Amino acid sequence: MKMxxxxxxxxxxxERRSGFGEVAQSLTRxxxxxxxxxxxxxxxxxxxxxxxxxxxxxxxxxxxRSRDFSGAARxxxxxxxxxxxxxRVCPTEALCEGACTSRCLSSPVAIGRLQRFVCDLALEEGxxxxxxxxxxxxxxxxxxxxxxxxSCAHFLRRLGYQVTLFENEALLGGLLRWGIPAYRLPRAVCxxxxxxxAQGLNWERATVSAPLMRSILGEFRAVFLGLGLGSSAExxxxxxDSPGVLPARRVLRDVAVGKDCRQxxxxxxxxxxxxxxxxxxxxxxxxxxxxxxxxxxxxxxxxDMPGFASEFHAAQDEGxxxxxxxxxxxxxxHAGRLLVTFNRMxxxxxxxxxxxxxxxxxxxxxxxxDILLEAVGQCSPAKVLDEWPGLAEALEESGNAFVGxxxxxxxxxxxxxxxxxxxxxxxxxxxxxxxxxxxxxxSATLSGGQAPxxxxxxxxxEE
Amino acid sequence: MPSLExxxxxxxxxxxxxxASSPVSNSAAMISRAFEAGWAGCVYKSLxxxxxxxxxxxxxxxxxxxxxxxxxxxxxxxNIELITDRPLSDNLKDIAQLKRNYPQNxxxxxxxxxxxxxxxxxxxxxxxxxxADGLELNFSCPHGSMRGQRAGSSIGQDPEIAxxxxxxxxxxxxxxxxxxxxxxVPDIGAVGRAVRIAGANAxxxxxxxxxxxGVDLDTLSPIPSxxxxxxxxxxxxxxxxxxxxxxxxDLSLDPEVGLPIxxxxxxxxxxxALEYILLGATVVQICTAAMHYGYRIIAGLTDGLSNWxxxxxxxxxxxxxxLSLGRLKHPNELxxxxxxxxxxxxxxxxxxxxxxxxxxxxxxQAIALQTDRLPAVDEQKCxxxxxxxxxxxxxxxxxxxxxxxx
Numbered sequence: 001m002k003m004x005x006x007x008x009x010x011x012x013x014x015e016r017r018s019g020f021g022e023v024a025q026s027l028t029r030x031x032x033x034x035x036x037x038x039x040x041x042x043x044x045x046x047x048x049x050x051x052x053x054x055x056x057x058x059x060x061x062x063x064x065r066s067r068d069f070s071g072a073a074r075x076x077x078x079x080x081x082x083x084x085x086x087x088r089v090c091p092t093e094a095l096c097e098g099a100c101t102s103r104c105l106s107s108p109v110a111i112g113r114l115q116r117f118v119c120d121l122a123l124e125e126g127x128x129x130x131x132x133x134x135x136x137x138x139x140x141x142x143x144x145x146x147x148x149x150x151s152c153a154h155f156l157r158r159l160g161y162q163v164t165l166f167e168n169e170a171l172l173g174g175l176l177r178w179g180i181p182a183y184r185l186p187r188a189v190c191x192x193x194x195x196x197x198a199q200g201l202n203w204e205r206a207t208v209s210a211p212l213m214r215s216i217l218g219e220f221r222a223v224f225l226g227l228g229l230g231s232s233a234e235x236x237x238x239x240x241d242s243p244g245v246l247p248a249r250r251v252l253r254d255v256a257v258g259k260d261c262r263q264x265x266x267x268x269x270x271x272x273x274x275x276x277x278x279x280x281x282x283x284x285x286x287x288x289x290x291x292x293x294x295x296x297x298x299x300x301x302x303x304d305m306p307g308f309a310s311e312f313h314a315a316q317d318e319g320x321x322x323x324x325x326x327x328x329x330x331x332x333x334h335a336g337r338l339l340v341t342f343n344r345m346x347x348x349x350x351x352x353x354x355x356x357x358x359x360x361x362x363x364x365x366x367x368x369x370d371i372l373l374e375a376v377g378q379c380s381p382a383k384v385l386d387e388w389p390g391l392a393e394a395l396e397e398s399g400n401a402f403v404g405x406x407x408x409x410x411x412x413x414x415x416x417x418x419x420x421x422x423x424x425x426x427x428x429x430x431x432x433x434x435x436x437x438x439x440x441x442x443s444a445t446l447s448g449g450q451a452p453x454x455x456x457x458x459x460x461x462e463e
Numbered sequence: 464m465p466s467l468e469x470x471x472x473x474x475x476x477x478x479x480x481x482x483a484s485s486p487v488s489n490s491a492a493m494i495s496r497a498f499e500a501g502w503a504g505c506v507y508k509s510l511x512x513x514x515x516x517x518x519x520x521x522x523x524x525x526x527x528x529x530x531x532x533x534x535x536x537x538x539x540x541x542n543i544e545l546i547t548d549r550p551l552s553d554n555l556k557d558i559a560q561l562k563r564n565y566p567q568n569x570x571x572x573x574x575x576x577x578x579x580x581x582x583x584x585x586x587x588x589x590x591x592x593x594x595a596d597g598l599e600l601n602f603s604c605p606h607g608s609m610r611g612q613r614a615g616s617s618i619g620q621d622p623e624i625a626x627x628x629x630x631x632x633x634x635x636x637x638x639x640x641x642x643x644x645x646x647x648v649p650d651i652g653a654v655g656r657a658v659r660i661a662g663a664n665a666x667x668x669x670x671x672x673x674x675x676x677g678v679d680l681d682t683l684s685p686i687p688s689x690x691x692x693x694x695x696x697x698x699x700x701x702x703x704x705x706x707x708x709x710x711x712x713d714l715s716l717d718p719e720v721g722l723p724i725x726x727x728x729x730x731x732x733x734x735x736a737l738e739y740i741l742l743g744a745t746v747v748q749i750c751t752a753a754m755h756y757g758y759r760i761i762a763g764l765t766d767g768l769s770n771w772x773x774x775x776x777x778x779x780x781x782x783x784x785x786l787s788l789g790r791l792k793h794p795n796e797l798x799x800x801x802x803x804x805x806x807x808x809x810x811x812x813x814x815x816x817x818x819x820x821x822x823x824x825x826x827x828q829a830i831a832l833q834t835d836r837l838p839a840v841d842e843q844k845c846x847x848x849x850x851x852x853x854x855x856x857x858x859x860x861x862x863x864x865x866x867x868x869x
Contacts, residue, residue, distance in 0.1 A: 028810075028811055028857075028859075029858060029859060030811055030857035030858035030859045030860060031811075031857065033858050034856060034857065034858075037536075041756055043757070059759075059762065059763065062756075062760075062763050063763050063766070063767065065732070066732035066733055066734055066763060066767055067734065068733065068763065068766065068767035068770055068771070070770050070774075071763065071766045071767055071770045074766070
């Protein structure tokens with residue numbers, strides 16, 4: 001039998017390494033109430049400001065304290081239709097919990113776990129159902145069925161708009177479904193929240209293309225683009241096309257669709273290039289697939305990694321090894337393996353953004369590997385827009401095109417949800433008694449970032 | 464959605480939550496914010512007699528509050544604040560303004576004076592003229608009986624005077640009358656009966672409980688210390704709820720009182736409010752929790768109550784009033800033939816073993832520790848007293864019930 005403290009800490013490292021079971025454990029009611037009682041219920045609470053979607057954290061925690069669990073879930077779902085998902089995948093240490101007042105007194109309240117607890121309970125009891133008014137307002141298109149698009153569609157429908165969502169894949173969810181490993185986000189939870197939003201949602205499978213975009217512009221009063229990012233960026237070194245070198249995202253996707261990748265990784269030496277969320281997920285996934293050694297290799301240092309601290313520590317605990325200040329220079333296939341040469345780097349001066357610039361140190365390092373996974377960012381599908389001249393301008397001119405999610409540079413699920421929500425609000429204020437779509441002023445166009453103009457950078461680097 | 468609407472004194476209250484006569488109901492500006500937040504009703508802070516017009520009925524001291532802290536959280540609060548320290552004319556203007564702006568919300572006005580007929584009648588008339596929906600007669604303020612004065616709780620502790628004053632007010636005003644009763648009274652039913660006969664339409668219970676919060680161990684002054692000395696005050700907050708529940712149940716169960724009740728005392732959550740309602744309250748009044756966490760608590764109060772009703776299948780709060788009264792019995796009527804025992808849910812146990820200690824030194828030595836610190840109950844020795852469950856920090860970990868469950 002598991003001890004209660006284990007229920008807080010989760011499964012053992014051996015259990016973690018040997019499967020895709022969820023790492024973070026659910027709170028019991030008693031534990032949740034005890035944890036909730038630590039909340040000070042601050043006025044104008046910093047945690048709410050720390051939450052991109054503005055969940056009323058102290059209010060839902062107060063309801064846990066008064067044992068109104070379904071009321072607590074309702075408070076969360078009011079602002080975030082992906083409450084159980086975000087309660088798991090949010091980098092809370094950088095958001096709500098990072099802002100928590102109790103942080104200064106002892107330790108932050110476990111807001112993410114409490115949110116997950118109430119949402120899970122409500123889902124389990126079948127209490128979550130989104131209700132929408134009859135769609136009587138303008139037709140709005142949402143392109144992309146990931147967290148940003150789902151959120152935008154949800155909030156638009158709540159405002160009474162007739163929404164049509166276009167998605168490339170056969171299933172909705174985007175990165176939630178194809179990008180986040182099950183040990184962080186169990187399939188069932190993901191499935192449940194996506195299907196709640198999908199209930200009654202009018203959506204079509206369609207390949208995003210210039211003709212599609214043009215017909216959307218003609219048919220709909222406004223459009224939200226939440227396309228995510230496209231193919232993985234390449235490092236650009238000799239030998240990159242060798243067998244055994246592949247994008248980290250592809251492995252995550254293969255595992256997500258249920259492909260058996262165990263044979264490919266079992267007993268192998270694996271390195272992941274990059275140290276963002278995808279790199280850390282790929283490294284931990286490789287371990288779970290039986291890899292003997294897993295390195296994460298990053299050209300800067302830990303303090304400058306784009307990955308979140310909690311995920312870094314989890315990876316380290318599980319046995320992922322980190323090699324800092326090294327960047328791959330060449331790959332040579334050798335006796336069925338890969339001989340990878342790395343340039344060692346040294347820290348140069350601090351840049352304006354607070355991170356350090358690195359320069360080659362003049363030393364090299366060679367690692368014999370079986371698999372090299374690349375996780376150095378993705379290409380922007382803004383390229384799609386660039387490929388058809390005039391489309392980006394048409395979007396810009398329409399005045400009613402909005403972007404969000406990864407496409408707008410939002411790096412987290414919760415920020416994507418926030419983008420979708422904010423875009424719904426803007427679309428509403430634009431269409432609410434406003435002029436027709438064509439001919440609207442071209443200025444205040446895009447939420448969350450810039451217009452997808454042909455000049456915009458088309459490669460978002462995760463580094 | 465279940466209906467939270469209730470009726471009291473012939474008036475509709477959109478939910479059972481009112482602000483009690485207290486610092487939280489001191490002015491129109493404050494009460495307006497509370498009404499905007501969703502509070503259904505309010506009892507305006509007690510008005511009194513001015514020696515000279517414009518000279519407030521009371522001058523307050525500083526400081527006038529002292530908390531009882533448990534683990535850093537306020538669970539009790541003493542106040543030595545008196546009735547309004549604003550001029551009567553200002554308060555009446557505020558009352559008129561509130562009724563103009565919030566005709567749907569209920570506004571009762573608390574009044575308090577020595578047992579002098581013309582004073583009570585004057586206060587009742589000016590409140591009625593200002594547009595109040597009802598009057599609350601403050602027969603319960605623990606400070607009113609200080610220094611031998613016969614106001615406040617000294618009226619509420621004497622059924623005869625309480626009845627007499629109620630009758631004066633009844634003569635002077637056509638407004639509904641709610642009488643607020645003290646906690647410290649041997650037979651609250653006797654006072655309830657007296658005011659009903661005199662024409663009261665409802666009773667409110669309890670006011671704060673006489674107390675001394677503590678002593679400052681450096682200055683040796685009791686607290687709150689007013690420049691080195693203190694006085695006794697009124698105790699409120701979560702810690703007084705059990706006292707309030709008892710008094711409200713006493714009033715509900717007294718067939719000769721027969722008046723609707725506004726339950727007061729330590730209500731901080733919808734659960735507390737519901738307990739008062741189940742023991743016979745029609746509405747509840749809240750002060751300390753609003754002082755602690757602000758008017759915003761109303762959202763959780765109404766939602767929590769409504770969620771509970773929905774879950775239990777009640778459609779109207781009126782159905783819930785007094786539902787637990789039938790289960791309140793004389794000690795002689797309790798089942799002494801059967802025995803319950805403690806049961807541990809090991810999957811929830813945190814291994815603090817407070818239950819073990821408590822059972823050893825305050826119970827019946829029925830809990831033993833296993834090698835992994837997991838407590839185990841010996842059902843033969845267990846007296847089923849419930850101490851282990853009371854000290855367990857984890858809700859639901861220790862349960863008292865029929866023996867032999869596993």
